[in-house]
Amino acid sequence: xxxxxxxxxxxxxxxxxxxxxxxxxxxxxxxxxxxxxxxxxxxxxxxxxxxxxxxxxxxxxxxxxxxxxxxxxxxxxxxxxxxxxxxxxxxxxxxxxxxxxxxxxxxxxxxxxxx
Amino acid sequence: xxxxxxxxxxxxxxxxxxxxxxxxxxxxxxxxxxxxxxxxxxxxxxxxxxxxxxxxxxxxxxxxxxxxxxxxxxxxxxxxxxxxxxxxxxxxxxxxxxxxxxxxxxxxxxxxxx
Numbered sequence: 571x572x573x574x575x576x577x578x579x580x581x582x583x584x585x586x587x588x589x590x591x592x593x594x595x596x597x598x599x600x601x602x603x604x605x606x607x608x609x610x611x612x613x614x615x616x617x618x619x620x621x622x623x624x625x626x627x628x629x630x631x632x633x634x635x636x637x638x639x640x641x642x643x644x645x646x647x648x649x650x651x652x653x654x655x656x657x658x659x660x661x662x663x664x665x666x667x668x669x670x671x672x673x674x675x676x677x678x679x680x681x682x683x684x685x
Numbered sequence: 686x687x688x689x690x691x692x693x694x695x696x697x698x699x700x701x702x703x704x705x706x707x708x709x710x711x712x713x714x715x716x717x718x719x720x721x722x723x724x725x726x727x728x729x730x731x732x733x734x735x736x737x738x739x740x741x742x743x744x745x746x747x748x749x750x751x752x753x754x755x756x757x758x759x760x761x762x763x764x765x766x767x768x769x770x771x772x773x774x775x776x777x778x779x780x781x782x783x784x785x786x787x788x789x790x791x792x793x794x795x796x797x798x799x
Contacts, residue, residue: 574728601785603786603787605789612789612790612791612792613729613775613789613791613792615786615787615788615789618784618785618786618787620785625784625785625786626783626784626785626786661728661729663728663729663787665787667785670717670779670781670785671717671734671736671779673719673731673734674731674787675731676721676728676729676730677728678727678728679727679728
């Protein structure tokens with residue numbers, strides 16, 4: 571398996587523009603996580619899906635952020651409109667969960683810069 | 686709420702010496718604990734986990750971790766550090782009470798000097 575695949579790897583956009591980050595989890599995995607990493611705040615969980623259903627979105631910063639998982643092999647994280655403070659590395663991770671004792675596998679991340 | 690804490694922002698050790706990266710946890714019920722490593726400009730890589738059983742868990746790249754229930758700790762260790770071990774290390778806990786989400790500590794930078 572190719573692992574968790576994220577695209578794009580790098581994104582530079584202007585403030586106010588819409589940004590869409592994409593993630594393909596490992597085939598067969600049924601849990602998916604979106605994280606944001608910054609120097610100031612470390613690694614923050616934004617949203618967690620299980621079997622394509624959002625289970626915990628308490629980490630989503632505000633209404634500008636939205637995430638979807640239309641099927642088991644694809645998820646998106648959208649920011650609209652984007653702001654400079656959204657600049658960060660966004661990671662997607664997936665795991666095969668039977669009882670929450672399994673490890674998550676991370677993608678390479680998307681480095682977002684909002685200017 | 687479930688949480689983990691890494692009390693050290695950075696750990697410095699000489700190559701060949703033993704290393705310890707500390708992690709303490711706060712959970713309700715039995716903890717599911719994990720260690721990950723992040724190299725520059727890369728995603729996180731899984732090192733090892735504790736679910737149940739033996740308190741000493743062995744993982745990738747010669748790392749091990751000791752689960753201590755009385756001290757609520759899960760410290761990462763390696764008998765002999767390598768310069769290539771220099772990276773950012775994260776401890777994590779699975780929130781099995783509320784939602785199953787994976788919660789990370791703030792990370793510890795390990796610097797191994799030749």
